[in-house]
Amino acid sequence: MNDKSSGKVIANLADGDLSRPVISAALQCRGSKQANLFALARQQRSVAFPSEEVEVRSVIEVSNVCRQGCRYCNMGLKSKQEKYTISYEELLRLAEFVYEKKNRRVLLLQSGENCSKDFIDHLTECVEELHRRHPDLVLILCCGNLTEAQYRQLYNAGARRYVLKFETSNPTLYRQVKPRDTLQRRLECLETLLALGYQVGSGNIVGLPGQTLGDLLDDLELVGRYPLAMQSATVFIPGESSDYKNEPPGDVDTTLNLMALMRIRYPDRLMPTTSSLEKLRDDGQYWGLMAGANTVTVHDGTPPELKHLFPIYSTKRITLQDDHFRAVVERAQLKFATKGLK
Numbered sequence: 001m002n003d004k005s006s007g008k009v010i011a012n013l014a015d016g017d018l019s020r021p022v023i024s025a026a027l028q029c030r031g032s033k034q035a036n037l038f039a040l041a042r043q044q045r046s047v048a049f050p051s052e053e054v055e056v057r058s059v060i061e062v063s064n065v066c067r068q069g070c071r072y073c074n075m076g077l078k079s080k081q082e083k084y085t086i087s088y089e090e091l092l093r094l095a096e097f098v099y100e101k102k103n104r105r106v107l108l109l110q111s112g113e114n115c116s117k118d119f120i121d122h123l124t125e126c127v128e129e130l131h132r133r134h135p136d137l138v139l140i141l142c143c144g145n146l147t148e149a150q151y152r153q154l155y156n157a158g159a160r161r162y163v164l165k166f167e168t169s170n171p172t173l174y175r176q177v178k179p180r181d182t183l184q185r186r187l188e189c190l191e192t193l194l195a196l197g198y199q200v201g202s203g204n205i206v207g208l209p210g211q212t213l214g215d216l217l218d219d220l221e222l223v224g225r226y227p228l229a230m231q232s233a234t235v236f237i238p239g240e241s242s243d244y245k246n247e248p249p250g251d252v253d254t255t256l257n258l259m260a261l262m263r264i265r266y267p268d269r270l271m272p273t274t275s276s277l278e279k280l281r282d283d284g285q286y287w288g289l290m291a292g293a294n295t296v297t298v299h300d301g302t303p304p305e306l307k308h309l310f311p312i313y314s315t316k317r318i319t320l321q322d323d324h325f326r327a328v329v330e331r332a333q334l335k336f337a338t339k340g341l342k
């Protein structure tokens, strides 16, 4: 696409032209064209979510035990870090705190990938009890590839949403960044979750070493292949003690543009503005909302003394709290919702 036609890219998108040349030009928009791209994304969000609310979640990082070895991550199999798993009593206490004191109605339980029977039974007991005590609490799990029986067990316990990012649609690149896994296996898990009735979230990482613009176009198509409830584009951050520690981080503008394109193409899905944006750019999460996002995750569930043991992408994590988010959400002319939007 030449310069002249790239000037028309927003008009093309607004007319429903989502062809690859248009998407490719849109990914590279900067300045006033990027502002117009974000405006179009927000317009689509307003139609799909007329309440103009942002879903707010708390997260509890249940365990850092992980059998994977993702090359961008500070955790995982090779990590020498101290391992922890939050006990049943402690997890319920933390969940009560965010439910009662923070008035949160959406809770994300995240862990490394650990398919041991002990861990899944432990998680199941926690989910079951939380669901029994608080049927209005939406429980989202983000615990990686498990077996169908394990996903079913957790669903039957009361979990209704699951986040399983595919990270990249390029199978060769996937194998490079996640050497102990395959894209095929990942997508099989995603299909299993959908078949069981979960509301599923998935998405990619922008800026992985070796990733091309064409890969990002394929990622956008892959997000559309499944009836997802949640979608995401996150920016690559090389973990300080990971294999990729010397690689450059991903480009924030390209990530924001991909988020905007996800919103334009698949308008009725929840989409997070992530702390990785904030880490790479001041006010990054505000810009995520301006690019069409409508969920934020507040890191107020994991006890402070354990937070440094869950350095999934960085040991210097951004853990902003309610006051900050309220101000950011208001500035983006949105409302802070504690209930699930779906």
Ligand code: SF4
Pocket: 066, 067, 068, 069, 070, 073, 074, 075, 076, 077, 111, 112, 113, 144, 312
């Ligand atoms: S990104 Fe997740 S699955 Fe991969 S090594 Fe880190 S904790 Fe494990």
